[in-house]
Amino acid sequence: MDQAEFLFQILLPVLMDGLAVTLKLIVLTAPFGLVLGILVAVGRVYGSKNISLICKGAVAFIKGTPLLLMLFILYFGLPSVGITLSAFMASLVGFVMCNGAYNSEYIRGAISSIKEGQIIAAQALGMTRMQAVRHIILPQALIRAIPGLSNEFIYLIKYSSLAYMLTVIELTGAGKMVATKYFEYTEVFVIVGAIYLLLVTITTIAVMLIERKVAVPGMTQSGRNMLDIL
Structure with missing residues (x-):
């Protein structure tokens, strides 16, 4: 079997199937992780003492636990207490928890950078505290x-x-299966790495475009300057 036949007839079809699973995980995780991050960040900054403490503890636990260990707990550990998740669902839950915890830290930091006087001004105009957070603080913080x-x-x-x-055959798993079967480790993982690099590059450019779109003068400059260089 020549390299072209291996690449186009065997490797790429399998990698595309794995890539579809990877993209499904990413597309499902990202919005839930963002929403979770916003809720936890708001809970820590504006919630009651108990809510703030719970949010802080949850973030500390997730940040201090290796993601792989968390996935093992969700998939292999929960069945012992009567909760059984599929491999895909366990992966999704673990990714959302991890993504949400770290997102909450970025958002909390952004919220803390906004002057408290804006909430006071909003309340003077008749808004409740949470309305001020939702309509004034969060839009700025997210930017x-x-x-x-x-x-x-x-x-x-x-x-x-x-x-x-957890036996989810995503991009890396698909590559590992082909590499193990045909003993073409270097070629397979170089291509897998190139696909990940492409995904990251597309994401980086998309974020720069988003930053330019939503930029407020004096607030975000780095993304616009980097985009101009590209």
Whole structure:
């Protein structure tokens, strides 16, 4: 079998199937992770003492636990207490928890950078505290948090490969299967790496475009300057 036949008839079709699973994991994780991050960040900054403490503890636990260990707990550990998740669902839940925890830190930092006087001014105009947070603080905070959130999205692209450890045949898992069967490890993993690099590059450019679209003068400059260089 020549290299062209191996590449186009065997490797690429399998990798495309794995890539579809990877993209499905990313597309499902990202929005839920963002929503979870917003809720946890708001809970930590504006919630009651108990809510803030719970959010802080949950973030500390997730950040301090290796993601692979968390996936093992969700997939192999939960059945012992009567909760059984499929490999894909366990991976998704683990990724959402991890993504949400780190997103919450970026958003919390962005919220803390906004002056408290804006909430006071909003309340003087008749808004409740939560209305002020929702309509005034969060829009600004999310813009400021874009660089951090984009980094976490890139991490998500890469750590989605851990789903293979739960038998989810995503991109890395598909490559591993072909490499093991045909003993073409170098060629296979170079191509797998190139696909991940392409995904990260597309994400980076998309984030720069988003930053340019939503930029407020004086708030976000780095993304616009980098895009001009490209």
